[in-house]
Amino acid sequence: MITLIWLELQKMFRKWRTYIGFIAIGFLAVVVQVALYFTGAKMIDFQMRGIEQSFVMVGNLFNGYFIARFILMALIIHIPFLIVIVGGDLLSGEATAGTYRMLLTRPASRFQVVTAKFIAGWISVLLLLVWLMFLSLIVSLLLFGSGPLLSFQGMKLVIIAQNDILWRFLCAYLFALISMSTVISISIFFSSFVQNAIGPIAATMAVIIIFIILSAIPIDFFQTIKPYLFTNHMSQWDGFFSDPVDYNDIFRSLWFLLAHIVVIYGITTYIFIKKDILS
Amino acid sequence: MNSEQVIEVRGLTKKFGSLTAVNNLDLNVYSGDVFGFLGPNGAGKSTTIRMLLSLIKPTSGEMKIFGKSITKDRKEIFSKIGAIVEKPDFYLYLSAYKNLEILGKLSGADTSKKKIMEMLELVGLEKRYKSKVKTYSHGMKQRLGLAQALLHDPELIILDEPTTGLDPQGMKEIRDLIIYLSREKGKTIFLSSHILHEVELIATRMIIISKGSAQVEGTVEELLKGEKVVVTFEVDKIEEAMRIVNESKWKEDFKSASKSEINFELTKNDIALLNKYLIEKGILVSAVVPVRSLEDYFLRITEGGTK
Numbered sequence: 001m002i003t004l005i006w007l008e009l010q011k012m013f014r015k016w017r018t019y020i021g022f023i024a025i026g027f028l029a030v031v032v033q034v035a036l037y038f039t040g041a042k043m044i045d046f047q048m049r050g051i052e053q054s055f056v057m058v059g060n061l062f063n064g065y066f067i068a069r070f071i072l073m074a075l076i077i078h079i080p081f082l083i084v085i086v087g088g089d090l091l092s093g094e095a096t097a098g099t100y101r102m103l104l105t106r107p108a109s110r111f112q113v114v115t116a117k118f119i120a121g122w123i124s125v126l127l128l129l130v131w132l133m134f135l136s137l138i139v140s141l142l143l144f145g146s147g148p149l150l151s152f153q154g155m156k157l158v159i160i161a162q163n164d165i166l167w168r169f170l171c172a173y174l175f176a177l178i179s180m181s182t183v184i185s186i187s188i189f190f191s192s193f194v195q196n197a198i199g200p201i202a203a204t205m206a207v208i209i210i211f212i213i214l215s216a217i218p219i220d221f222f223q224t225i226k227p228y229l230f231t232n233h234m235s236q237w238d239g240f241f242s243d244p245v246d247y248n249d250i251f252r253s254l255w256f257l258l259a260h261i262v263v264i265y266g267i268t269t270y271i272f273i274k275k276d277i278l279s
Numbered sequence: 280m281n282s283e284q285v286i287e288v289r290g291l292t293k294k295f296g297s298l299t300a301v302n303n304l305d306l307n308v309y310s311g312d313v314f315g316f317l318g319p320n321g322a323g324k325s326t327t328i329r330m331l332l333s334l335i336k337p338t339s340g341e342m343k344i345f346g347k348s349i350t351k352d353r354k355e356i357f358s359k360i361g362a363i364v365e366k367p368d369f370y371l372y373l374s375a376y377k378n379l380e381i382l383g384k385l386s387g388a389d390t391s392k393k394k395i396m397e398m399l400e401l402v403g404l405e406k407r408y409k410s411k412v413k414t415y416s417h418g419m420k421q422r423l424g425l426a427q428a429l430l431h432d433p434e435l436i437i438l439d440e441p442t443t444g445l446d447p448q449g450m451k452e453i454r455d456l457i458i459y460l461s462r463e464k465g466k467t468i469f470l471s472s473h474i475l476h477e478v479e480l481i482a483t484r485m486i487i488i489s490k491g492s493a494q495v496e497g498t499v500e501e502l503l504k505g506e507k508v509v510v511t512f513e514v515d516k517i518e519e520a521m522r523i524v525n526e527s528k529w530k531e532d533f534k535s536a537s538k539s540e541i542n543f544e545l546t547k548n549d550i551a552l553l554n555k556y557l558i559e560k561g562i563l564v565s566a567v568v569p570v571r572s573l574e575d576y577f578l579r580i581t582e583g584g585t586k
Contacts, residue, residue: 007381014372098368102427105332105364106385107357277334 004112008090008120017089021082021128025075029135032071033143040067064141065149065165069241071136076176076237079128080183080208086124087187088200090117091272095195095279104277114192114272118265121188125180133173151241158243168240175237175254182230182257183208185264192268195279230260283310284346285435285467286331291340293326293491300326302491304340308435308469308484313461315478315485315499316471317577323491324471325365328439331469332362344435358387361433363441367424371413375404375423378412379430388431398426403452417444425453429460436460437469442477450477457481475577487577507544512557513566514539520562529553 012018036043041062091114094100104110149165151158160168186207190200211231214222226232233253239246288306292299301323308314318324329335331342333349342349344356369378376395383390399405402422412420421444428436438457442450458481460466472478478485479499486496495502514520517539524533524541532549534542545553550567557564 003384007384010377010381011370011373014370014377097370098366099370101332101334101364101368102382103385104334105357105360105362106382107354107387108385109353274336276336277329 001112001116004108004116005119005123008116009123012086012090012120012124015089015093017085018124020085021079022131024082025079025128025132026135028075029071029132029139032074033067033135033140036062036067036070037143061147061150062144063147063149064137064144065147065162065169067140067144068137068169069149069151071140072132072172072176073238075132075136076179076235079132079176079180081205083125083128083180083184084187084201084204085197087121087184088191088204089197090121090188091191092194092197092200093191096197098279100277100279110273111269114269115265118185118188118268121184122177122181125184126177129173129177129180133169137169149241151243153242158241160241160243168245171240172237175240175250178254178257178261179234179237182234182260182264185261185268189264189268192272192275230257233257284308285310285312285344286314286469287341287343287346288327288331289341291327291330291342292338293323293330293335294338300491301330301337304488304491304493305496306486306493307496308467310467311461311465311483313457313468313470313481313483315482316469316488317473317475317478317485318488320473322488324488325439326491327488328362328364328437328469328471331437332360332364334364358431359434360437361386361428361431361435362437362439363421363424363428364437364439366417366440366443367420367427369412369420369423369427372411374409374411375399375415375426376408378423379427382427383430386431386433390430395430398430401429401456402426418446418449421445421453422449425456433466435467435469439471440473441470442472442474450474454481507546508550508569509534510543510545510550511566511568512541512543512553512564513568514541514557515563515565517541520557523557523560523562527556529556 043062094103103113108116146162148162149160151160183204187200187204190203191197194200208231211229215226215229215232233256236250236253239250284307286306286308288304291301291304291306293301304323304327306327316324316327326335330337331344331349333353345359347356349356369375370381373381376399379395379398380390383395388394396405396408399408402425404419404422404426407415407419412423415423421441425438425441428438441457442453445453454477457468457470461468461481461483470478470482482499484496484498485502487494512520517536520541521536524530529543532543532545532553534544536542543549543553550569554564554567
């Protein structure tokens with residue numbers, strides 16, 4: 001199985017499309033950092049304008065942690081669209097190229113093949129988030145220095161001490177890994193039906209957009225189904241920047257997303273094992 | 280005939296909706312066979328091969344390879360099979376070398392540089408091993424297909440139209456390679472081809488299928504035994520030769536004549552007898568050219584001929 005996963009990763013990272021996400025995140029993170037470097041201090045002043053009469057803030061508030069969270073909030077919504085470029089191609093790419101005939105006439109079972117594809121997909125998500133973490137957190141800390149984190153939770157301002165921040169970021173990235181793994185799993189699921197990558201990419205994007213729109217419509221019916229839409233749970237990573245952290249909410253969302261991954265993986269595997277390879 | 284059965288298929292059927300692609304097919308391939316799998320387009324050859332390789336699930340029937348079930352003993356069976364199914368497709372964005380390395384590792388083959396280069400040399404692609412497969416011609420991909428099928432030294436090699444797209448020299452090389460693999464390496468070859476001459480030259484046993492069903496199965500000699508062949512005799516004195524033929528029992532086998540050729544429909548034994556007879560009567564026979572016997576036979580069996 002390890003060989004299969006390794007070979008899948010080799011195939012994946014020899015395709016240029018795999019690097020689109022890395023390039024896009026790299027570009028956006030750097031652009032945001034440069035923009036904030038020159039004009040970002042005003043943003044802190046703007047956010048503090050209501051309370052600066054009552055409190056005296058000391059220390060470096062416009063620091064790497066603040067920038068990292070800002071970038072995370074700005075980009076995490078768009079990362080799914082970069083992820084599906086890879087996920088949508090994982091199975092359909094083999095059908096397009098006609099390489100199913102080579103791949104599936106080897107000793108490895110279809111179960112192993114599809115499992116390796118899923119794991120390779122999840123690893124690609126992990127690598128993308130590690131890249132994001134490197135650029136947004138590590139580079140930002142190097143550029144802007146360290147300090148306490150100002151976290152605005154609606155009308156509430158939470159100030160998190162410098163020595164209490166790092167674990168929150170790590171947990172947030174781990175949560176984001178589960179969220180994005182759900183997205184890539186959906187794209188692999190769609191990918192198992194078709195012979196080109198466009199369909200799965202478009203279908204996954206459509207599902208995400210539709211679910212986000214439904215969640216935002218202020219009608220009772222949609223508000224009733226909102227807790228059952230996975231997109232509603234994907235933003236729970238931000239819960240780690242609350243004080244105190246509401247672990248109930250976070251774990252509820254976490255299990256919900258994990259259940260999605262398991263069910264989607266199960267259905268895709270079943271379909272793939274039963275499928276006639278006619279390409 | 281070898282006793283060990285490599286492929287055993289009983290009552291294999293595949294239906295796609297109302298279309299029956301393969302109908303109650305039985306197959307027997309024995310160790311060391313070069314087994315010709317013949318049939319016109321749409322006869323169900325590729326569907327059968329896809330079922331043998333578990334790319335397609337049969338509607339009903341039983342298949343055993345090396346005496347074992349494909350579903351239960353997949354790992355063991357597939358480590359001993361090398362295959363090309365229809366046209367060989369590869370990861371176009373990878374080099375030939377990398378493709379072989381990946382596919383070899385999936386089969387548990389020795390993927391050392393030496394072994395991969397040996398395989399590429401065998402199929403004449405060693406000079407282009409670094410080139411991405413997207414720059415390869417169809418013939419080169421076909422050769423690479425053979426290399427990937429042979430890399431893990433399989434006991435059974437399933438080849439679906441392996442010479443398609445090759446030039447005559449390439450076709451001959453592949454034929455020679457198949458003969459070499461069978462005779463020198465003792466491999467069992469399952470060869471699907473529409474080029475009847477090719478099968479006739481290299482197959483030891485064969486089956487002809489039509490409309491999803493087996494029409495005949497046996498050795499090439501068995502199948503053609505007693506079959507009459509159209510043979511052209513090139514002679515020097517056509518009028519005299521015709522007079523001699525008309526006055527003899529060979530008149531019954533006469534088909535047609537032209538400026539210097541007489542066509543007969545004869546069994547293989549009769550060809551030599553007629554040749555001897557004409558020479559004894561003072562007719563100089565400069566050539567005896569048989570029309571491909573298997574082609575005639577195939578067309579008759581599959582009802583695709585115009586005769």
